[in-house]
Amino acid sequence: MAAQDFSQSFSVGRSNLDCWSVLTDVATVSSWVSVVGEVQEHEHLAHYTTVLADRLGPFKLKADLDVLVTALTEPTSVTIRADGEDRHVGSRITVDATLALSPRDDGCDVDITGRYEVTGRVATMGASTIRQKADKILKEFMEAAMRDLT
Numbered sequence: 519m520a521a522q523d524f525s526q527s528f529s530v531g532r533s534n535l536d537c538w539s540v541l542t543d544v545a546t547v548s549s550w551v552s553v554v555g556e557v558q559e560h561e562h563l564a565h566y567t568t569v570l571a572d573r574l575g576p577f578k579l580k581a582d583l584d585v586l587v588t589a590l591t592e593p594t595s596v597t598i599r600a601d602g603e604d605r606h607v608g609s610r611i612t613v614d615a616t617l618a619l620s621p622r623d624d625g626c627d628v629d630i631t632g633r634y635e636v637t638g639r640v641a642t643m644g645a646s647t648i649r650q651k652a653d654k655i656l657k658e659f660m661e662a663a664m665r666d667l668t
Contacts, residue, residue, distance in 0.1 A: 520648040521635040526660050530667045531625040537667055538593035541617060541628075550662035551655055563587055563596070570602060570611065574651055575643045579604050581611050594619050609638030628663065 530537060540546060544566060548557045555569035566585040573579070583602035590596050595618040603610045615632030636648050 519635060519637045520641045520643075520645040521633065522645070522649050522652060523631075523633045524652070524656055525629070525631045526656060527627060527629045528660065528664050529622070529625060529627050530664070532667055534619050534621040534626045535593055537619055537626050537628060540666055541619070541663070542596065546666065547663075550659050550666075552658060553655060557585075563590055563592075572651070574640055575647065577607050577609075577640050577643070579607055579609065579640055581609070583611070588614075589616075604638075604640075607639050609636060609640035611636050628667070630660070 542563060544557050544559060548554045548568065553570055553572040555571060557566050557568040559566055564587050568583050568585065569580060570583050571578075571580045581602035581604040583600045585598055585600045588597045588599050595616060597614070597616040600611075600613040600615075602612075611634065613632060613634045615630060618629045618631075620627040620629070634652055641648065
């Protein structure tokens with residue numbers, strides 16, 4: 519099993535409400551991460567499904583993800599749990615993440631915290647390899663978020 523906590527923050531000069539509208543636009547946010555496929559909305563700000571597809575070493579991972587909003591305080595925070603499995607490769611992925619906005623006089627702070635866990639055959643690649651891949655995905659997300667929010 520490979521598991522890791524993550525935390526990233528940045529500040530923008532846009533209002534809390536402006537940031538909230540962008541960060542809760544699922545089509546926009548999902549486009550920020552290249553390994554995430556088209557997202558199906560089952561209930562707005564409550565339930566989504568998508569496919570996470572990537573290559574990790576010799577493994578071609580394609581996990582169907584079920585994404586549930588587990589806590590929501592509009593317009594300041596949303597917590598999700600994404601859980602999925604690639605039955606072909608024999609691996610599971612779980613991500614728990616919270617996005618929180620803190621208003622400031624000149625904009626707002628954006629904080630993203632969470633934890634991911636990978637189990638099964640893909641986890642045999644080792645925690646450091648999985649961490650590098652996760653760091654790359656998080657960096658891709660953060661760079662796109664900062665670009666679209668500034």
